[in-house]
Amino acid sequence: MRTTLILRSKIKDIAVIGGGPCGAGLTKALLAENSFSKVKVYERRHKLGGLWNYTGLKSKCDNVVSVPSTDPRRTIQKLKYGDKKFFESPVYKYLDANVPKDLMAYKDHPFGDDIPLFPRHEQILKYIENYSESIKDQVSFEEEVTSVSFDKEQQKWNVISKSLNTNVETKEVYDAVAIATGSYDQPMIPNVPGISEWSKQFPNSILHAKNYDEPAQFQNDKTILVVGNSASGADIAYQLATHLDKIIYKSVRSENPLPAGKDERIKDVPDLLRFEPETKTIHFKDGSSLKNVDKVIFATGYLKSIPFIKDEPLITDGQKVHGLYKHLIYYNNPTLAVIGLPRFVLPTRLSETQGCWLARVWSGRLSLPSREEMIEFDKSIEAPEDRKYHDLDFPKDVEYSNELNNQVNSALGDYGYFAVHWDEEQTRIRSAIKQIKEGYIKYMADKGKPAYSLKELEEQGYFEYPASNK
Numbered sequence: 450m451r452t453t454l455i456l457r458s459k460i461k462d463i464a465v466i467g468g469g470p471c472g473a474g475l476t477k478a479l480l481a482e483n484s485f486s487k488v489k490v491y492e493r494r495h496k497l498g499g500l501w502n503y504t505g506l507k508s509k510c511d512n513v514v515s516v517p518s519t520d521p522r523r524t525i526q527k528l529k530y531g532d533k534k535f536f537e538s539p540v541y542k543y544l545d546a547n548v549p550k551d552l553m554a555y556k557d558h559p560f561g562d563d564i565p566l567f568p569r570h571e572q573i574l575k576y577i578e579n580y581s582e583s584i585k586d587q588v589s590f591e592e593e594v595t596s597v598s599f600d601k602e603q604q605k606w607n608v609i610s611k612s613l614n615t616n617v618e619t620k621e622v623y624d625a626v627a628i629a630t631g632s633y634d635q636p637m638i639p640n641v642p643g644i645s646e647w648s649k650q651f652p653n654s655i656l657h658a659k660n661y662d663e664p665a666q667f668q669n670d671k672t673i674l675v676v677g678n679s680a681s682g683a684d685i686a687y688q689l690a691t692h693l694d695k696i697i698y699k700s701v702r703s704e705n706p707l708p709a710g711k712d713e714r715i716k717d718v719p720d721l722l723r724f725e726p727e728t729k730t731i732h733f734k735d736g737s738s739l740k741n742v743d744k745v746i747f748a749t750g751y752l753k754s755i756p757f758i759k760d761e762p763l764i765t766d767g768q769k770v771h772g773l774y775k776h777l778i779y780y781n782n783p784t785l786a787v788i789g790l791p792r793f794v795l796p797t798r799l800s801e802t803q804g805c806w807l808a809r810v811w812s813g814r815l816s817l818p819s820r821e822e823m824i825e826f827d828k829s830i831e832a833p834e835d836r837k838y839h840d841l842d843f844p845k846d847v848e849y850s851n852e853l854n855n856q857v858n859s860a861l862g863d864y865g866y867f868a869v870h871w872d873e874e875q876t877r878i879r880s881a882i883k884q885i886k887e888g889y890i891k892y893m894a895d896k897g898k899p900a901y902s903l904k905e906l907e908e909q910g911y912f913e914y915p916a917s918n919k
Contacts, residue, residue, distance in 0.1 A: 460624040460784065460811045461486040464608045466597070466757075468492030468588045469499015471789035471800035472629035473581040474555060478804030479627075480584070481866035484812035489621070490584065491610055493593040494536060497581040500633055501574040504538045506530045508662035513537075516648035516655045517640040521752040521767030525634055527613075539633045539681075542663040543688055544570045547680055547708055548795055548882055549903060555580050555797055556869045565899035566906070567889055577797075592619075597626055597758045599782060606784065625784040625811055628755060629800070632790065633659070635754035635767065638747045643724030650726040658748040661685055664692035670743035674731060676700040676721060682748030683709030687890075690714040698739060706793075706842065708886030710894075750836075753790075761785070768835035774823035775853070776839055777803055778810065783817055791841040791849070799850060801868035806853045814860040843879055847871045878903065881914055888912035 463479060465472050468490045479488045494502055510528045527534040546553055546567045550560040553568070558580050564572050589610075595618070596609040606623045636657035638644075648655050658681040667673055667689060675686045678701040687710035690697040695714065702720045719733040731745070732738045752767030761779070763770050770787055772779055779785040788803050789796050809815040817823065832838040841849050854870045871879070878885070885903065888911035892900050906912040 459813070462623045462625075463488045463811070464597075464606065464621070464623040464626045465490040465587075465629055466594050466608075466626065467499065467629035467631060467788075468494075468497060468581070468584075468590075469629065469631055470501070470577050470797050471631060472499070473497070473577065473584055474797060474800030475627055475629055475788050475804035475807070476584045476587055478801060478808045478866040478868075479811075480587070482808040482812050483865070484808075487623075488587055489623075490588040491592050491594050491608075492588050492590050493613065495591050497578050497585070497588070498574045499577070500538050500631060501540060501570060501577055502538055503540045503542075503570055503574070504528070504535050505542060505662055506533060506535065507537045507660060508666050510537075512653050512656050512660055514636050514638065514657050514660065516638055517644055518636050518638040518657065519640055519752070519767070521635055521754040521764050522756050523635065523754075524756060537659060539659040540570045541661050541685075544684070546573060547684075547886055549878065549885060551903075552795055552875060552878060552882075553797055554869075556801055556867065562901065565901055566903060567886060567899070594757045598760050599785075625786075627786045627788055627807065628758075629788040630755070632753065632792070633751050635752040636660075636747075637750050637752045637767070639749060641721050641724060643726060647724040647726040651729075654743065655745045655747065658682070658685060658746060659751075661746055664689050667744055668693060671695075672698070672739065672742050673744045673746070674698045674700060674718075674739060674742050675746045675748055677748030677750070678702065678705045678717075679748065679750070680705075680707045680709075683707070685746060685748055686715050687712055700733070706883065708883045708890070710887070710890045755787075763787075766835070769838040772827070774817070774826055775849075776841075777807065778817070778823075780820050780823035780827070783810070790839045791846065792839055793842050794846040794850075798869045799846075801866065802850045802853050802857075805857045805866050805868050808865060809857060809860045814862060814865075815856060843882075844876070847876050847879060877914070881912075884915060885912055 463485055465476050472490055476490055507528055509530050528537050549566050550564055550568050554560055591613040592610050593613055594610045598607050600607055606626045608623055609620050611618050636659045638657055675682050683705050686697045686699045690712045696716055698716050698718050700721055701717045719735045722732040722734045724731055730738050730740045731742050753764060753770050754767060755764055770790055772781055774780045776790045777786055786807050789800055851871050854868060888906050889900055892911045900906045
């Protein structure tokens with residue numbers, strides 16, 4: 450017999466930590482539920498948009514990331530340049546989206562026809578700011594959460610925050626807490642043999658993709674190695690090769706399933722074996738090596754990090770968030786949730802889907818399975834390593850979203866926020882994103898201008914659906 454878990458008390462006051470793209474989608478869903486007395490959003494930046502707030506000045510700052518960087522509890526500090534202080538963004542100067550604008554869009558909030566098929570970062574920021582405008586009154590800006598802990602006696606969450614303007618600390622009490630701080634804050638640089646010694650001998654020669662801004666940073670470097678072959682690694686290598694017109698080496702562990710520009714000046718090399726600072730040589734696992742390396746850019750991803758929660762075993766080594774049902778709700782205490790964890794998804798629209806589902810759970814319109822069933826579900830997720838636990842490669846991302854959407858639609862009462870449901874045409878486009886983006890990159894290179902629609906790419910002969918998808 451199926452049992453259900455009833456939340457211990459009626460949820461009225463909710464803290465949302467993070468006011469970026471995922472926090473905005475979640476907050477809209479919570480407000481539309483019309484069941485909660487208070488929804489407060491804590492945002493450490495001075496404006497909306499989260500990581501899309503581009504910080505080009507980061508290229509002028511000394512590298513503040515430790516080498517190696519494997520501690521998920523490391524405190525992220527503001528960078529300082531002159532009289533300016535800011536939280537570093539992973540967005541770089543020539544970054545554009547890696548999914549078409551129509552798939553990126555929130556529900557009932559399309560991009561304009563004058564926006565390229567793959568929008569540039571400044572266009573994405575403006576879009577998210579416009580979408581988020583309606584939640585502005587819920588947001589406490591320049592307010593950094595320093596501690597979140599559960600009071601077992603009161604059955605409440607204590608949230609301690611600090612104003613970044615006045616340094617004054619504030620404690621508030623909530624029935625539930627949703628974490629929407631994103632997954633691109635805590636850089637991961639692996640502990641490759643010899644890397645610490647190399648970094649000490651050649652300061653600022655090793656950096657993370659989060660520190661990258663534009664090829665001009667590296668115009669005086671002769672030999673550059675990019676480590677990583679996913680979205681950022683492939684894109685950064687392409688930018689460096691084409692802008693600097695030089696050979697760029699890229700250390701590849703596995704094939705890249707994501708779209709990337711191709712250029713003959715990008716030379717793939719194997720996985721790293723060790724650094725040898727004495728001879729300024731990097732050795733690879735196949736026995737080959739690269740001499741006189743000036744810069745190494747690690748595009749090796751980020752650690753899962755929730756440094757303000759210390760009493761719950763959510764984070765160990767930063768490879769995954771433990772104890773979650775459906776990558777979303779903490780089964781040891783379902784008044785705590787984490788939004789936007791899965792990788793290889795569309796975070797904007799997923800945040801609305803997860804938000805709709807969570808809003809109905811916390812309002813009591815959807816029930817959870819028993820804790821035992823949620824633990825079984827957690828254990829049933831097959832992943833070769835913890836780092837891949839939250840990966841939802843296509844079509845898993847579509848199936849996950851539509852499963853949550855179907856549960857939302859089954860909730861009592863036809864009201865509240867509703868997210869985008871993946872239909873057949875959208876799923877078809879989703880399946881061909883790699884080919885679409887690579888056609889778009891070639892179109893840009895040939896024409897010197899962007900395409901504004903998928904139809905334009907097709908008509909110009911830069912994209913057609915793979916034979917298996919026609």
